[in-house]
Amino acid sequence: MNRHNIPLGKILGIQIGLDYSWFVIFALLTWMLAGSYYPDEFKNWSPLTYWLTGAATAIMLFVSVLLHELGHSVIALRYKIPVRSITLFLFGGVAELAAEPPSAIAELLVAIGGPIVSLGLAVFFYALQPAVSGVEPLLGLTKYLAYINTALVLFNLIPGYPLDGGRVFRAIVWAITGNMTRSTVIAANVGRLFALLFIFTGTFQMFTGNLGGGLWIALIGWFLDNAASVQIQQVTFRGLLTGYRVAQAMSTRYAIVPENRMLQQLVDEQVLGSGQRYFIVNRGEQILGMITLHQVKEVPRQKWATTSATEVMLPFEQLKCLDPDAELWSALQSMDRNGVNQMPVVRAQQIVGMLSREDAITFLRTLQEFGIPPSTTSDTQEASRE
Numbered sequence: 001m002n003r004h005n006i007p008l009g010k011i012l013g014i015q016i017g018l019d020y021s022w023f024v025i026f027a028l029l030t031w032m033l034a035g036s037y038y039p040d041e042f043k044n045w046s047p048l049t050y051w052l053t054g055a056a057t058a059i060m061l062f063v064s065v066l067l068h069e070l071g072h073s074v075i076a077l078r079y080k081i082p083v084r085s086i087t088l089f090l091f092g093g094v095a096e097l098a099a100e101p102p103s104a105i106a107e108l109l110v111a112i113g114g115p116i117v118s119l120g121l122a123v124f125f126y127a128l129q130p131a132v133s134g135v136e137p138l139l140g141l142t143k144y145l146a147y148i149n150t151a152l153v154l155f156n157l158i159p160g161y162p163l164d165g166g167r168v169f170r171a172i173v174w175a176i177t178g179n180m181t182r183s184t185v186i187a188a189n190v191g192r193l194f195a196l197l198f199i200f201t202g203t204f205q206m207f208t209g210n211l212g213g214g215l216w217i218a219l220i221g222w223f224l225d226n227a228a229s230v231q232i233q234q235v236t237f238r239g240l241l242t243g244y245r246v247a248q249a250m251s252t253r254y255a256i257v258p259e260n261r262m263l264q265q266l267v268d269e270q271v272l273g274s275g276q277r278y279f280i281v282n283r284g285e286q287i288l289g290m291i292t293l294h295q296v297k298e299v300p301r302q303k304w305a306t307t308s309a310t311e312v313m314l315p316f317e318q319l320k321c322l323d324p325d326a327e328l329w330s331a332l333q334s335m336d337r338n339g340v341n342q343m344p345v346v347r348a349q350q351i352v353g354m355l356s357r358e359d360a361i362t363f364l365r366t367l368q369e370f371g372i373p374p375s376t377t378s379d380t381q382e383a384s385r386e
């Protein structure tokens with residue numbers, strides 16, 4: 001979970017978070033609803049009623065998006081795919097799955113879980129309207145939510161990855177080709193195509209009088225294009241690394257400091273000189289832990305002369321370690337999950353090397369320099385996921 005995130009608690013064991021950018025959309029939406037949408041629809045409300053109904057509608061939209069993401073999550077959990085978190089941000093929500101779905105059919109069902117919930121909500125708010133027709137703010141609220149949930153279903157059905165419709169599309173291509181990597185690239189490229197269409201349409205509208213609406217459409221397109229590009233990069237990177245092991249990419253040269261080394265000396269002699277960013281802390285031959293620049297920076301500078309490495313290091317028991325035979329790709333994912341840039345590689349309680357993100361990139365570059373083709377095992381491995 002990143003730092004731009006306010007934790008809201010847990011549902012079904014899933015951490016729910018609010019990205020700071022959500023407040024922007026909350027303010028904009030409330031302002032748009034209270035300032036123009038509701039006054040156009042209903043003439044005789046007090047200003048306070050417009051603002052309260054606007055804010056309540058924006059919050060209910062947030063609840064709708066949350067339920068949509070929970071729809072994906074419930075099915076993912078049924079397939080034993082851990083859901084790390086749900087984050088609500090500027091353009092909606094993201095349920096972060098800790099792994100790719102195990103099969104095309106699992107992917108398909110996880111993908112439609114969200115839109116099914118949104119469709120249910122749309123029907124629910126539509127059906128509720130006669131019951132609340134006597135109370136205008138409630139009628140306005142249910143009308144808007146029926147409309148916005150329908151829009152959510154339609155938008156998400158666009159067959160461009162990583163939108164839900166794109167995931168359905170990817171699942172179908174995956175089922176036909178048996179190759180998840182290739183189907184991801186195809187579906188993400190369709191996603192980029194739709195993104196360009198959004199950007200084009202939005203820009204056109206901006207220049208033909210609809211500045212606000214056009215800008216909004218173009219922004220969504222830009223966001224979609226980014227998301228699709230990241231997916232393509234990731235899956236390509238993964239394809240290049242598949243079949244390689246941690247031991248092949250790790251570096252065996254890492255700096256060791258004795259347990260009583262003071263931070264001041266560590267910075268002066270080892271950080272500034274060599275640019276080394278992490279150190280293994282030893283007592284004789286025994287590993288006590290690891291210290292990174294991040295931990296050094298947590299200590300106020302005037303205390304560097306009197307604080308030893310042992311006092312601020314991560315003790316060995318708390319270190320997340322890698323096995324030298326582990327898959328390189330899953331090792332990098334594990335770094336992502338733990339929010340670290342390097343991990344010690346350990347066999348039988350002994351550090352045999354360190355793996356950092358830079359090591360993986362250097363390794364990849366070396367492979368390419370020598371013209372070694374990407375591991376050919378990736379296709380058969382992907383196929384065997386079926």
Ligand SMILES: [Zn+2]
Nearest residue numbers: 114115156164
């Ligand atoms: Zn969705």
